[in-house]
Amino acid sequence: MRIECLAAPQLNELWSLREDTLVDPDDGPDGPVTVQTRWGPVHFENPDPVLRTALERMTLGPVSLSNVLPGFPGLEDLDRPEAHSPEVAALLRGLRRIRHCLVRTLALGGTPLLSVVPLARDTWFVPQPVPGDRPCRLSRFAVLRWAEGGLRMESPLAHHRVQLHRPEMVQLLGLLSGGDRPVGLQLDQEVTEAAIGYLLASRIVVAAEHPAVGADAPRYAEDDDPTLAGWSADDMMVHARSRLGRSDGPFGATFAHLGRMPAEPAVKPLGARTAVPLPRPDLGELRTSDEPFSSVLERRRSLRRYGPAPLSIRQIGELLFRACRIREGADRDGRPYPSMGSVYALELYLVAGPDTELPPGVYHYDPLGHLLEPLDAPAAETAELREAAQATLSADGPPPLLLVITARFRRATQAFSGIAYTSLMKDVGVLMQNLYLVSTAMGLAPCALASGNSDTAARAFGLDWAVESSVGEFVVGTSPPAADLG
Known part of the structure; x- marks a missing residue:
């Protein structure tokens, strides 16, 4: 399969809501709005028209908020309050109230590359700049698996998971081994660094503590952290996924497979030999x-x-x-x-x-x-x-x-x-x-x-x-x- 080289003139960020989120206008198009989330409802008593429009559009799928509010900041200015107009600041305040429902997608035009999905209530995703002098690698706790029709990256240390939409993103992961910057990747450098910034912020990728010096191998904080030293990736994933807080899958006595497979009898039947x-x-x-x-x-x-x-x-x-x-x-x-x-x-x-x-x-x-x-x-x-x-x-x-x-x-x-x-x-x-x-x-x-x-x-x-x-x-x-x- 030939992979086309992707250029970066239209690199942007798209916003949407988790699929289990519902926007409910309480009293028609001009009244209060309730956002129903897996963590409970969030009420907006008097949402301004820009926030209301943003919520409506995000229910339909990923949207560039610059199309909702001209001048909405790009990736580099999103978390610089001094660069925000009053309108942008007001929209961001509203979005922060539902930050646990916001899916952030890095895209080229209308082509999603990867999406970051929140798993916890009190989390606000902030893409990080890539440290130019320090190598990056996959976290030793990160896991790549197939789920719900696509590939996803997960880590028990993270409050987000990452959905991979393009094969180039999988290729990027394969090249993040802690050495030099990825080479041979069919991506523009700007796109590569933006994608790594998303992965750093979601704790799927980690950056070395210091630049590599001579033959010395780079050191990563998670390798030397005494609170993590005793954890294996397998043990920590079981712990994280069997407790509330860092998992958004079905949880508890859901009887999700009822009718899909035959029930096991309460007592295992005996065989043919005399007991x-x-x-x-x-x-x-x-x-x-x-x-x-x-x-x-x-x-x-x-x-x-x-x-x-x-x-x-x-x-x-x-x-x-x-x-x-x-x-x-x-x-x-x-x-x-x-x-x-x-x-x-x-x-x-x-x-x-x-x-x-x-x-x-x-x-x-x-x-x-x-x-x-x-x-x-x-x-x-x-x-x-x-x-x-x-x-x-x-x-x-x-x-x-x-x-x-x-x-x-x-x-x-x-x-x-x-x-x-x-x-x-x-x-x-x-x-x-x-x-x-x-x-x-x-x-x-x-x-x-x-x-x-x-x-x-x-x-x-x-x-x-x-x-x-x-x-x-x-x-x-x-x-x-x-x-x-x-």
């Missing part, structure tokens, strides 16, 4: 014989060594019954642990070794029937799961019983937007706490693992990684002698 019924403890007796709850909390600890006695089927049955079964006659919150939105997407798989009374192998736990379903797990993957748990524990041998927690993602994604995955992580946390406390009350040796291999688990349990995948690991055995507790 093993587990013993059920006498809850009435436990209520009188258990040690006090505060005592269990105080004694709770992670134990990585085990006693010589095998973990019995009775102990396994009691642990699972008390920690994660579905109670008889239960309502939506009918398990011993809570679940965000009562989706209960988590499943338990048991990898039993020779130090349990179960025949060694892999089992799926049915919380409704309190049964164990044997699985035909490949021996290599089963061994790999146990060896990985041993390595994570830094133990002398594999744990007696490995519990692998998986999530049936559709249970969460059908209900939630923006928080589906993080809701599952919270569910994993409360389930692990249940397993810890029940194990402690029973005198067992519990320990949660930091992570596990979801690909190995998917192969071992016969799962589709994108449909159901491991999200947590927990090991348990009989308690070691007191002398071994350290």
Whole structure:
């Protein structure tokens, strides 16, 4: 594909409103105006005709405000109050009140190059001049992805996202590696610098702190900032996109996919193999014989060594019954642990070794029937799961019983937007706490693992990684002698 060289005689800025913004004249063409935004309404009691016209035109699409108000400043003078006429100053005051709805588009004539879309309420976009003596590069937190019919750049550090409208903008991003100014780009220099200025202001691109000197590599503030040093781009993006403030996507219990894909059953169906019924403890007796709850909390600890006695089927049955079964006659919150939105997407798989009374192998736990379903797990993957748990524990041998927690993602994604995955992580946390406390009350040796291999688990349990995948690991055995507790 041949890319035409773009010249810059008509470089300008276009203004529009976010697509989810509605301009509502309250009492006809001369009355008050209400701008309905995702952050709530903004009322203009007596808007002047210029602001009213600007709002009306921006609802139709990107517009040059110099066509609304002759003399409206260009990019270089927009944030120089001393250069503004009273009419321009009045229009800017009105626009600042809806700054969280204003989309700013860099364009050549009527051809958009890129647009900056606000994600937060209190943000005013100000394109930055490009530092002529300092190199620029993409932020290490910036992400390019396809969404809603186009390419966009996002960063968890930013209060804006950038929509890319032309292939030249993608090419520009590829050349911003922190070296010299982009070369070989099919763009006029003025356009290139204006585009970089937009990217700098949106925190997609960062400028070096100082000019490059000799062979010394340029230094960037985000690389040396102690508040950012511990963050990976992946962790920070999950954090930003699962909280309000820096995301404008659907959020919460939206049920956005209702009717688009089949619902997952509340309880995963059993397979064809005969399930093993587990013993059920006498809850009435436990209520009188258990040690006090505060005592269990105080004694709770992670134990990585085990006693010589095998973990019995009775102990396994009691642990699972008390920690994660579905109670008889239960309502939506009918398990011993809570679940965000009562989706209960988590499943338990048991990898039993020779130090349990179960025949060694892999089992799926049915919380409704309190049964164990044997699985035909490949021996290599089963061994790999146990060896990985041993390595994570830094133990002398594999744990007696490995519990692998998986999530049936559709249970969460059908209900939630923006928080589906993080809701599952919270569910994993409360389930692990249940397993810890029940194990402690029973005198067992519990320990949660930091992570596990979801690909190995998917192969071992016969799962589709994108449909159901491991999200947590927990090991348990009989308690070691007191002398071994350290």
